[in-house]
Amino acid sequence: MKGFTTEARVGLVVILGAVVLAYMSMQIGLFRLGKEKGYRVFVVFDSAAGLDQKTPIRLAGVEVGKVEQLELTDGKARVTFRIHPEYRIRKGGKAIIRSAGLLGEKYVELISGKEKNYLNDGDTLAESETLGDIEALVAKFSEVGSDIKAVTVSLREVIGTKQGEEDLKSILTNFRKFSQHLDELIVNNQDSVGETISNLKEFSEFINDDVPDLVDSLKRVASNLEAGKGTIGKLLKDDQLYEKLNSAMDNIQKITQKVNNGEGTIGKLVTDEKAYQRINTALESLNNTLGRIDRFKTSVGLRNEYQTDTTQKNKGYFSVRLEPRADKYYLLEVVDDPRGTVNQSSQTTTVGGVSTTTTRLTTERKLKFSLEMGRRFNGIDIHLGLVENSFGVGAGYMVFDDRFRLGVDLWDFNSVDPQSPNPHLKTTASYHFYKYLFLQTGYDQMLNAGLKTSFVGGGMTLDDEDLKYLFGAAGSLVK
Amino acid sequence: MISWLEKIGHRAIEVLKKVGEASLLFSQALRWTFMPPVYFKNIIQQMEVIGVQSIPVVLITSLSTGLVLALQSYTGFKRFHAENLVGTVVALSLTRELGPVLTGLIVAGRAGAAMAAELGTMRVTEQIDALSTLAVNPVKYLIIPRLFAGLIMLPILTVFADMIGIVGGYFISVQYLQANPVIYIRRTTEFLEANDIFGGLLKACVFGILISVVCSYKGFNTEGGAVGVGKATTGAVVISMILILVSDYFLTMLLFKQ
């Protein structure tokens, strides 16, 4: 700063420093400018525990002043409050020392008095209490504690004596026995009780609904029987029949006897322990297998591809996919390929010593099958096996929570189809939306120029949960 | 083995000798302070160099310190819901420790180095002898002004450092950390005591004297040409800084023990 001499600069800095220092000192209350604002009120506490200079004084939660000074008079603490001039406090109130929080920061709570006059500078507040909130709580606990004590004392007298102990013991034993009996009773008769109850129910229903009709029918039957009408009537009256029945009974009896004795095949079967075991085991394993099958995740799907550059456009697929584990799967597909299978057949005809061989290509639109086995590693899956009636491999990569898949398939390495000399390479991009629907697009026959095409397609899949649901619904429809 | 011990002993004696010489210089300076002539112009000049010119650096350092301190204590204290204490912590740390110490270190680096270098060069070019031939006491002319400048300006710089640091802490707490401004200011002023501020200033005075004595001594007793000047300068700064930190410990014990 030109013109601002060295002395001036230094002087300025020194003065500035002194000013800042003075400001800071004032802020921390080292010295005050002018007279102290506010008025003083004195209070005497039994104990000024935790009070300090500058401890806030609150009335109805609003800070009205600060503690200014603490003195000892006559073994008690005389505290000087400095109350802000704008607050007026009625006489006859009370000052209580309280704790504000768990850390125990103390403050003074002023309770305004009910007298008409207000406190002035130099007045003394008569009533004071030294009770923190925590302390009040502790006092309360103390009271409860003594009550509890009283109860335990009388309890002790009752139970604590020898006689009391004995009595208590016998009561408990009896009670235990009784509850045991009750328990057994209930267990033993649980079924009967249940049955009885349901029987009663049925019976009462039966009586209600059917008895009147029954009574009528019975009446009719009875009268028929009486008259010897009807089969039973005849039976009843027919002595011959009776004889026959008797002997039939005897025979049956003889057979059952034999069965019981283990004679005859059925008898053996029925009475043979081992046979019984074996059947049991077979049933169990059947159960397991079924169970395991049950644990397979199965999904079934249908899709169609519309090929843009070929004459016959649509190729349809029906697929079943089994996933015994999360990373292993089997894929079975039935493919309806418009191009069909091409077979080469050669015929040799000899005409007049000249042999001509004609090769014919026959195209059959047959259904094709794929059966592949695949493994999955995180987002990548690889499969191989029979693809559309030939050996093939494929791989795919899934992202976005398996909703989007990019796949590559390669099969039919030794085709006889003249238009498809190179293996069949197909790339597909699929996008699954909703749970069941998906869209596809891709390139097919990328290595065979004559057959190269792009395609779009879509389809739907259902998994076993859905199938169960469907079949269940179907089942109930049948009923 | 023996020769190694000898070396250590030799070194120790050297160091003590230098300490003794420096103390002698200091006491000489003290003695001559009160005897005329007093070179006021030089004192003012040195106050400008040491004090006024250090203000920008001190302010920046202190502001950053205040900001960082507030930021760090806030995140730490938040963990047990004591965010209200940030103002207090910033104010106390600055006035008692960081204000004087950081200012001292900065001035040692800036003005102390300049002192040592200037005096060293003067010594090496015989200017100090020339002063003597002109019947002017070089200690009075050169060293005492620097001592006084250090003694007076360092506390002043510290006052500025304290203020700016606290203001910085306030700003970042209120603007960025969403602290309540009224509570922040109250916490700052409530728990800050005169003892904190003035204790810090006392430290600053001691540091000022240390810097001046060490750097002047080193410069005054330079030997060996330009190389000597360089050595003297770095030595002066390093020793001043070490002494500041060590004496800080002792002063803290003395001033702030409970």
Place this chain on the structure above:
Amino acid sequence: MIEVVDIHKSFNSHHVLSGVNLTIEKGESMVVLGGSGTGKSVLLKIIMGLLKPDQGTILIDGTEIIHLREEKLNEIRKKFGMLFQGAALFDSLSVWENVGFGLMEHTSLSKAEIRNRVTEKLAMVGLKNIEDKMPSELSGGMKKRVGLARAIAMNPEIILYDEPTTGLDPIMADVINELIIKLKHEIHATSVAITHDMTSAFKIGDRLALLYQGVIHRIGTPEEFKHSEDPVVRQFVTGSSVGPITAG
């Protein structure tokens, strides 16, 4: 009058001065000769009181200065003016502030008066219009002359020259020599110069003293030295590398 009595001084067991005795009469111009590192500067500083000898004493006009306290010493120093080898100008002050330094500190003259005096002294050493330049802007020769102006600013009774011509080109060296002679005649100050420049020595010295091996080997007039048979003196005067000085 300056009396150097039996001065001994060593630095780190290197005995530089081992009993120097010399008397310099008032108003005379004494040149102390000696090779480099023989202690000439040390002797000069001891005479000035800048260094304290290990043994011996210095008397300035009868007053022993060795044991004087700083304040009294300063009083004596006001009688001196010294020209340093490198001029030792205060680089933070301008030329006139340098030259007028002593006047500013020790007299109550006004700035204007001091400036006038400064201009005077500068004129005496042949310099004009450089009062407001800074020492860094001056050439070696100019610096030396300003230094000389500063040394004589207070009209001292004794002037000491530390290698006054060393480092100057022959023309400037002669200018300095002439100045020294001029001052001798105009101010009548006692002067003690140390040098190894024989031309300068012969020109400015009333008497020459050869400092050799820590003592004053020989004192004499320039004529006596020129025709001396003393081999040491011979070697020094002729400036030969062969001789007792280098053989020893």
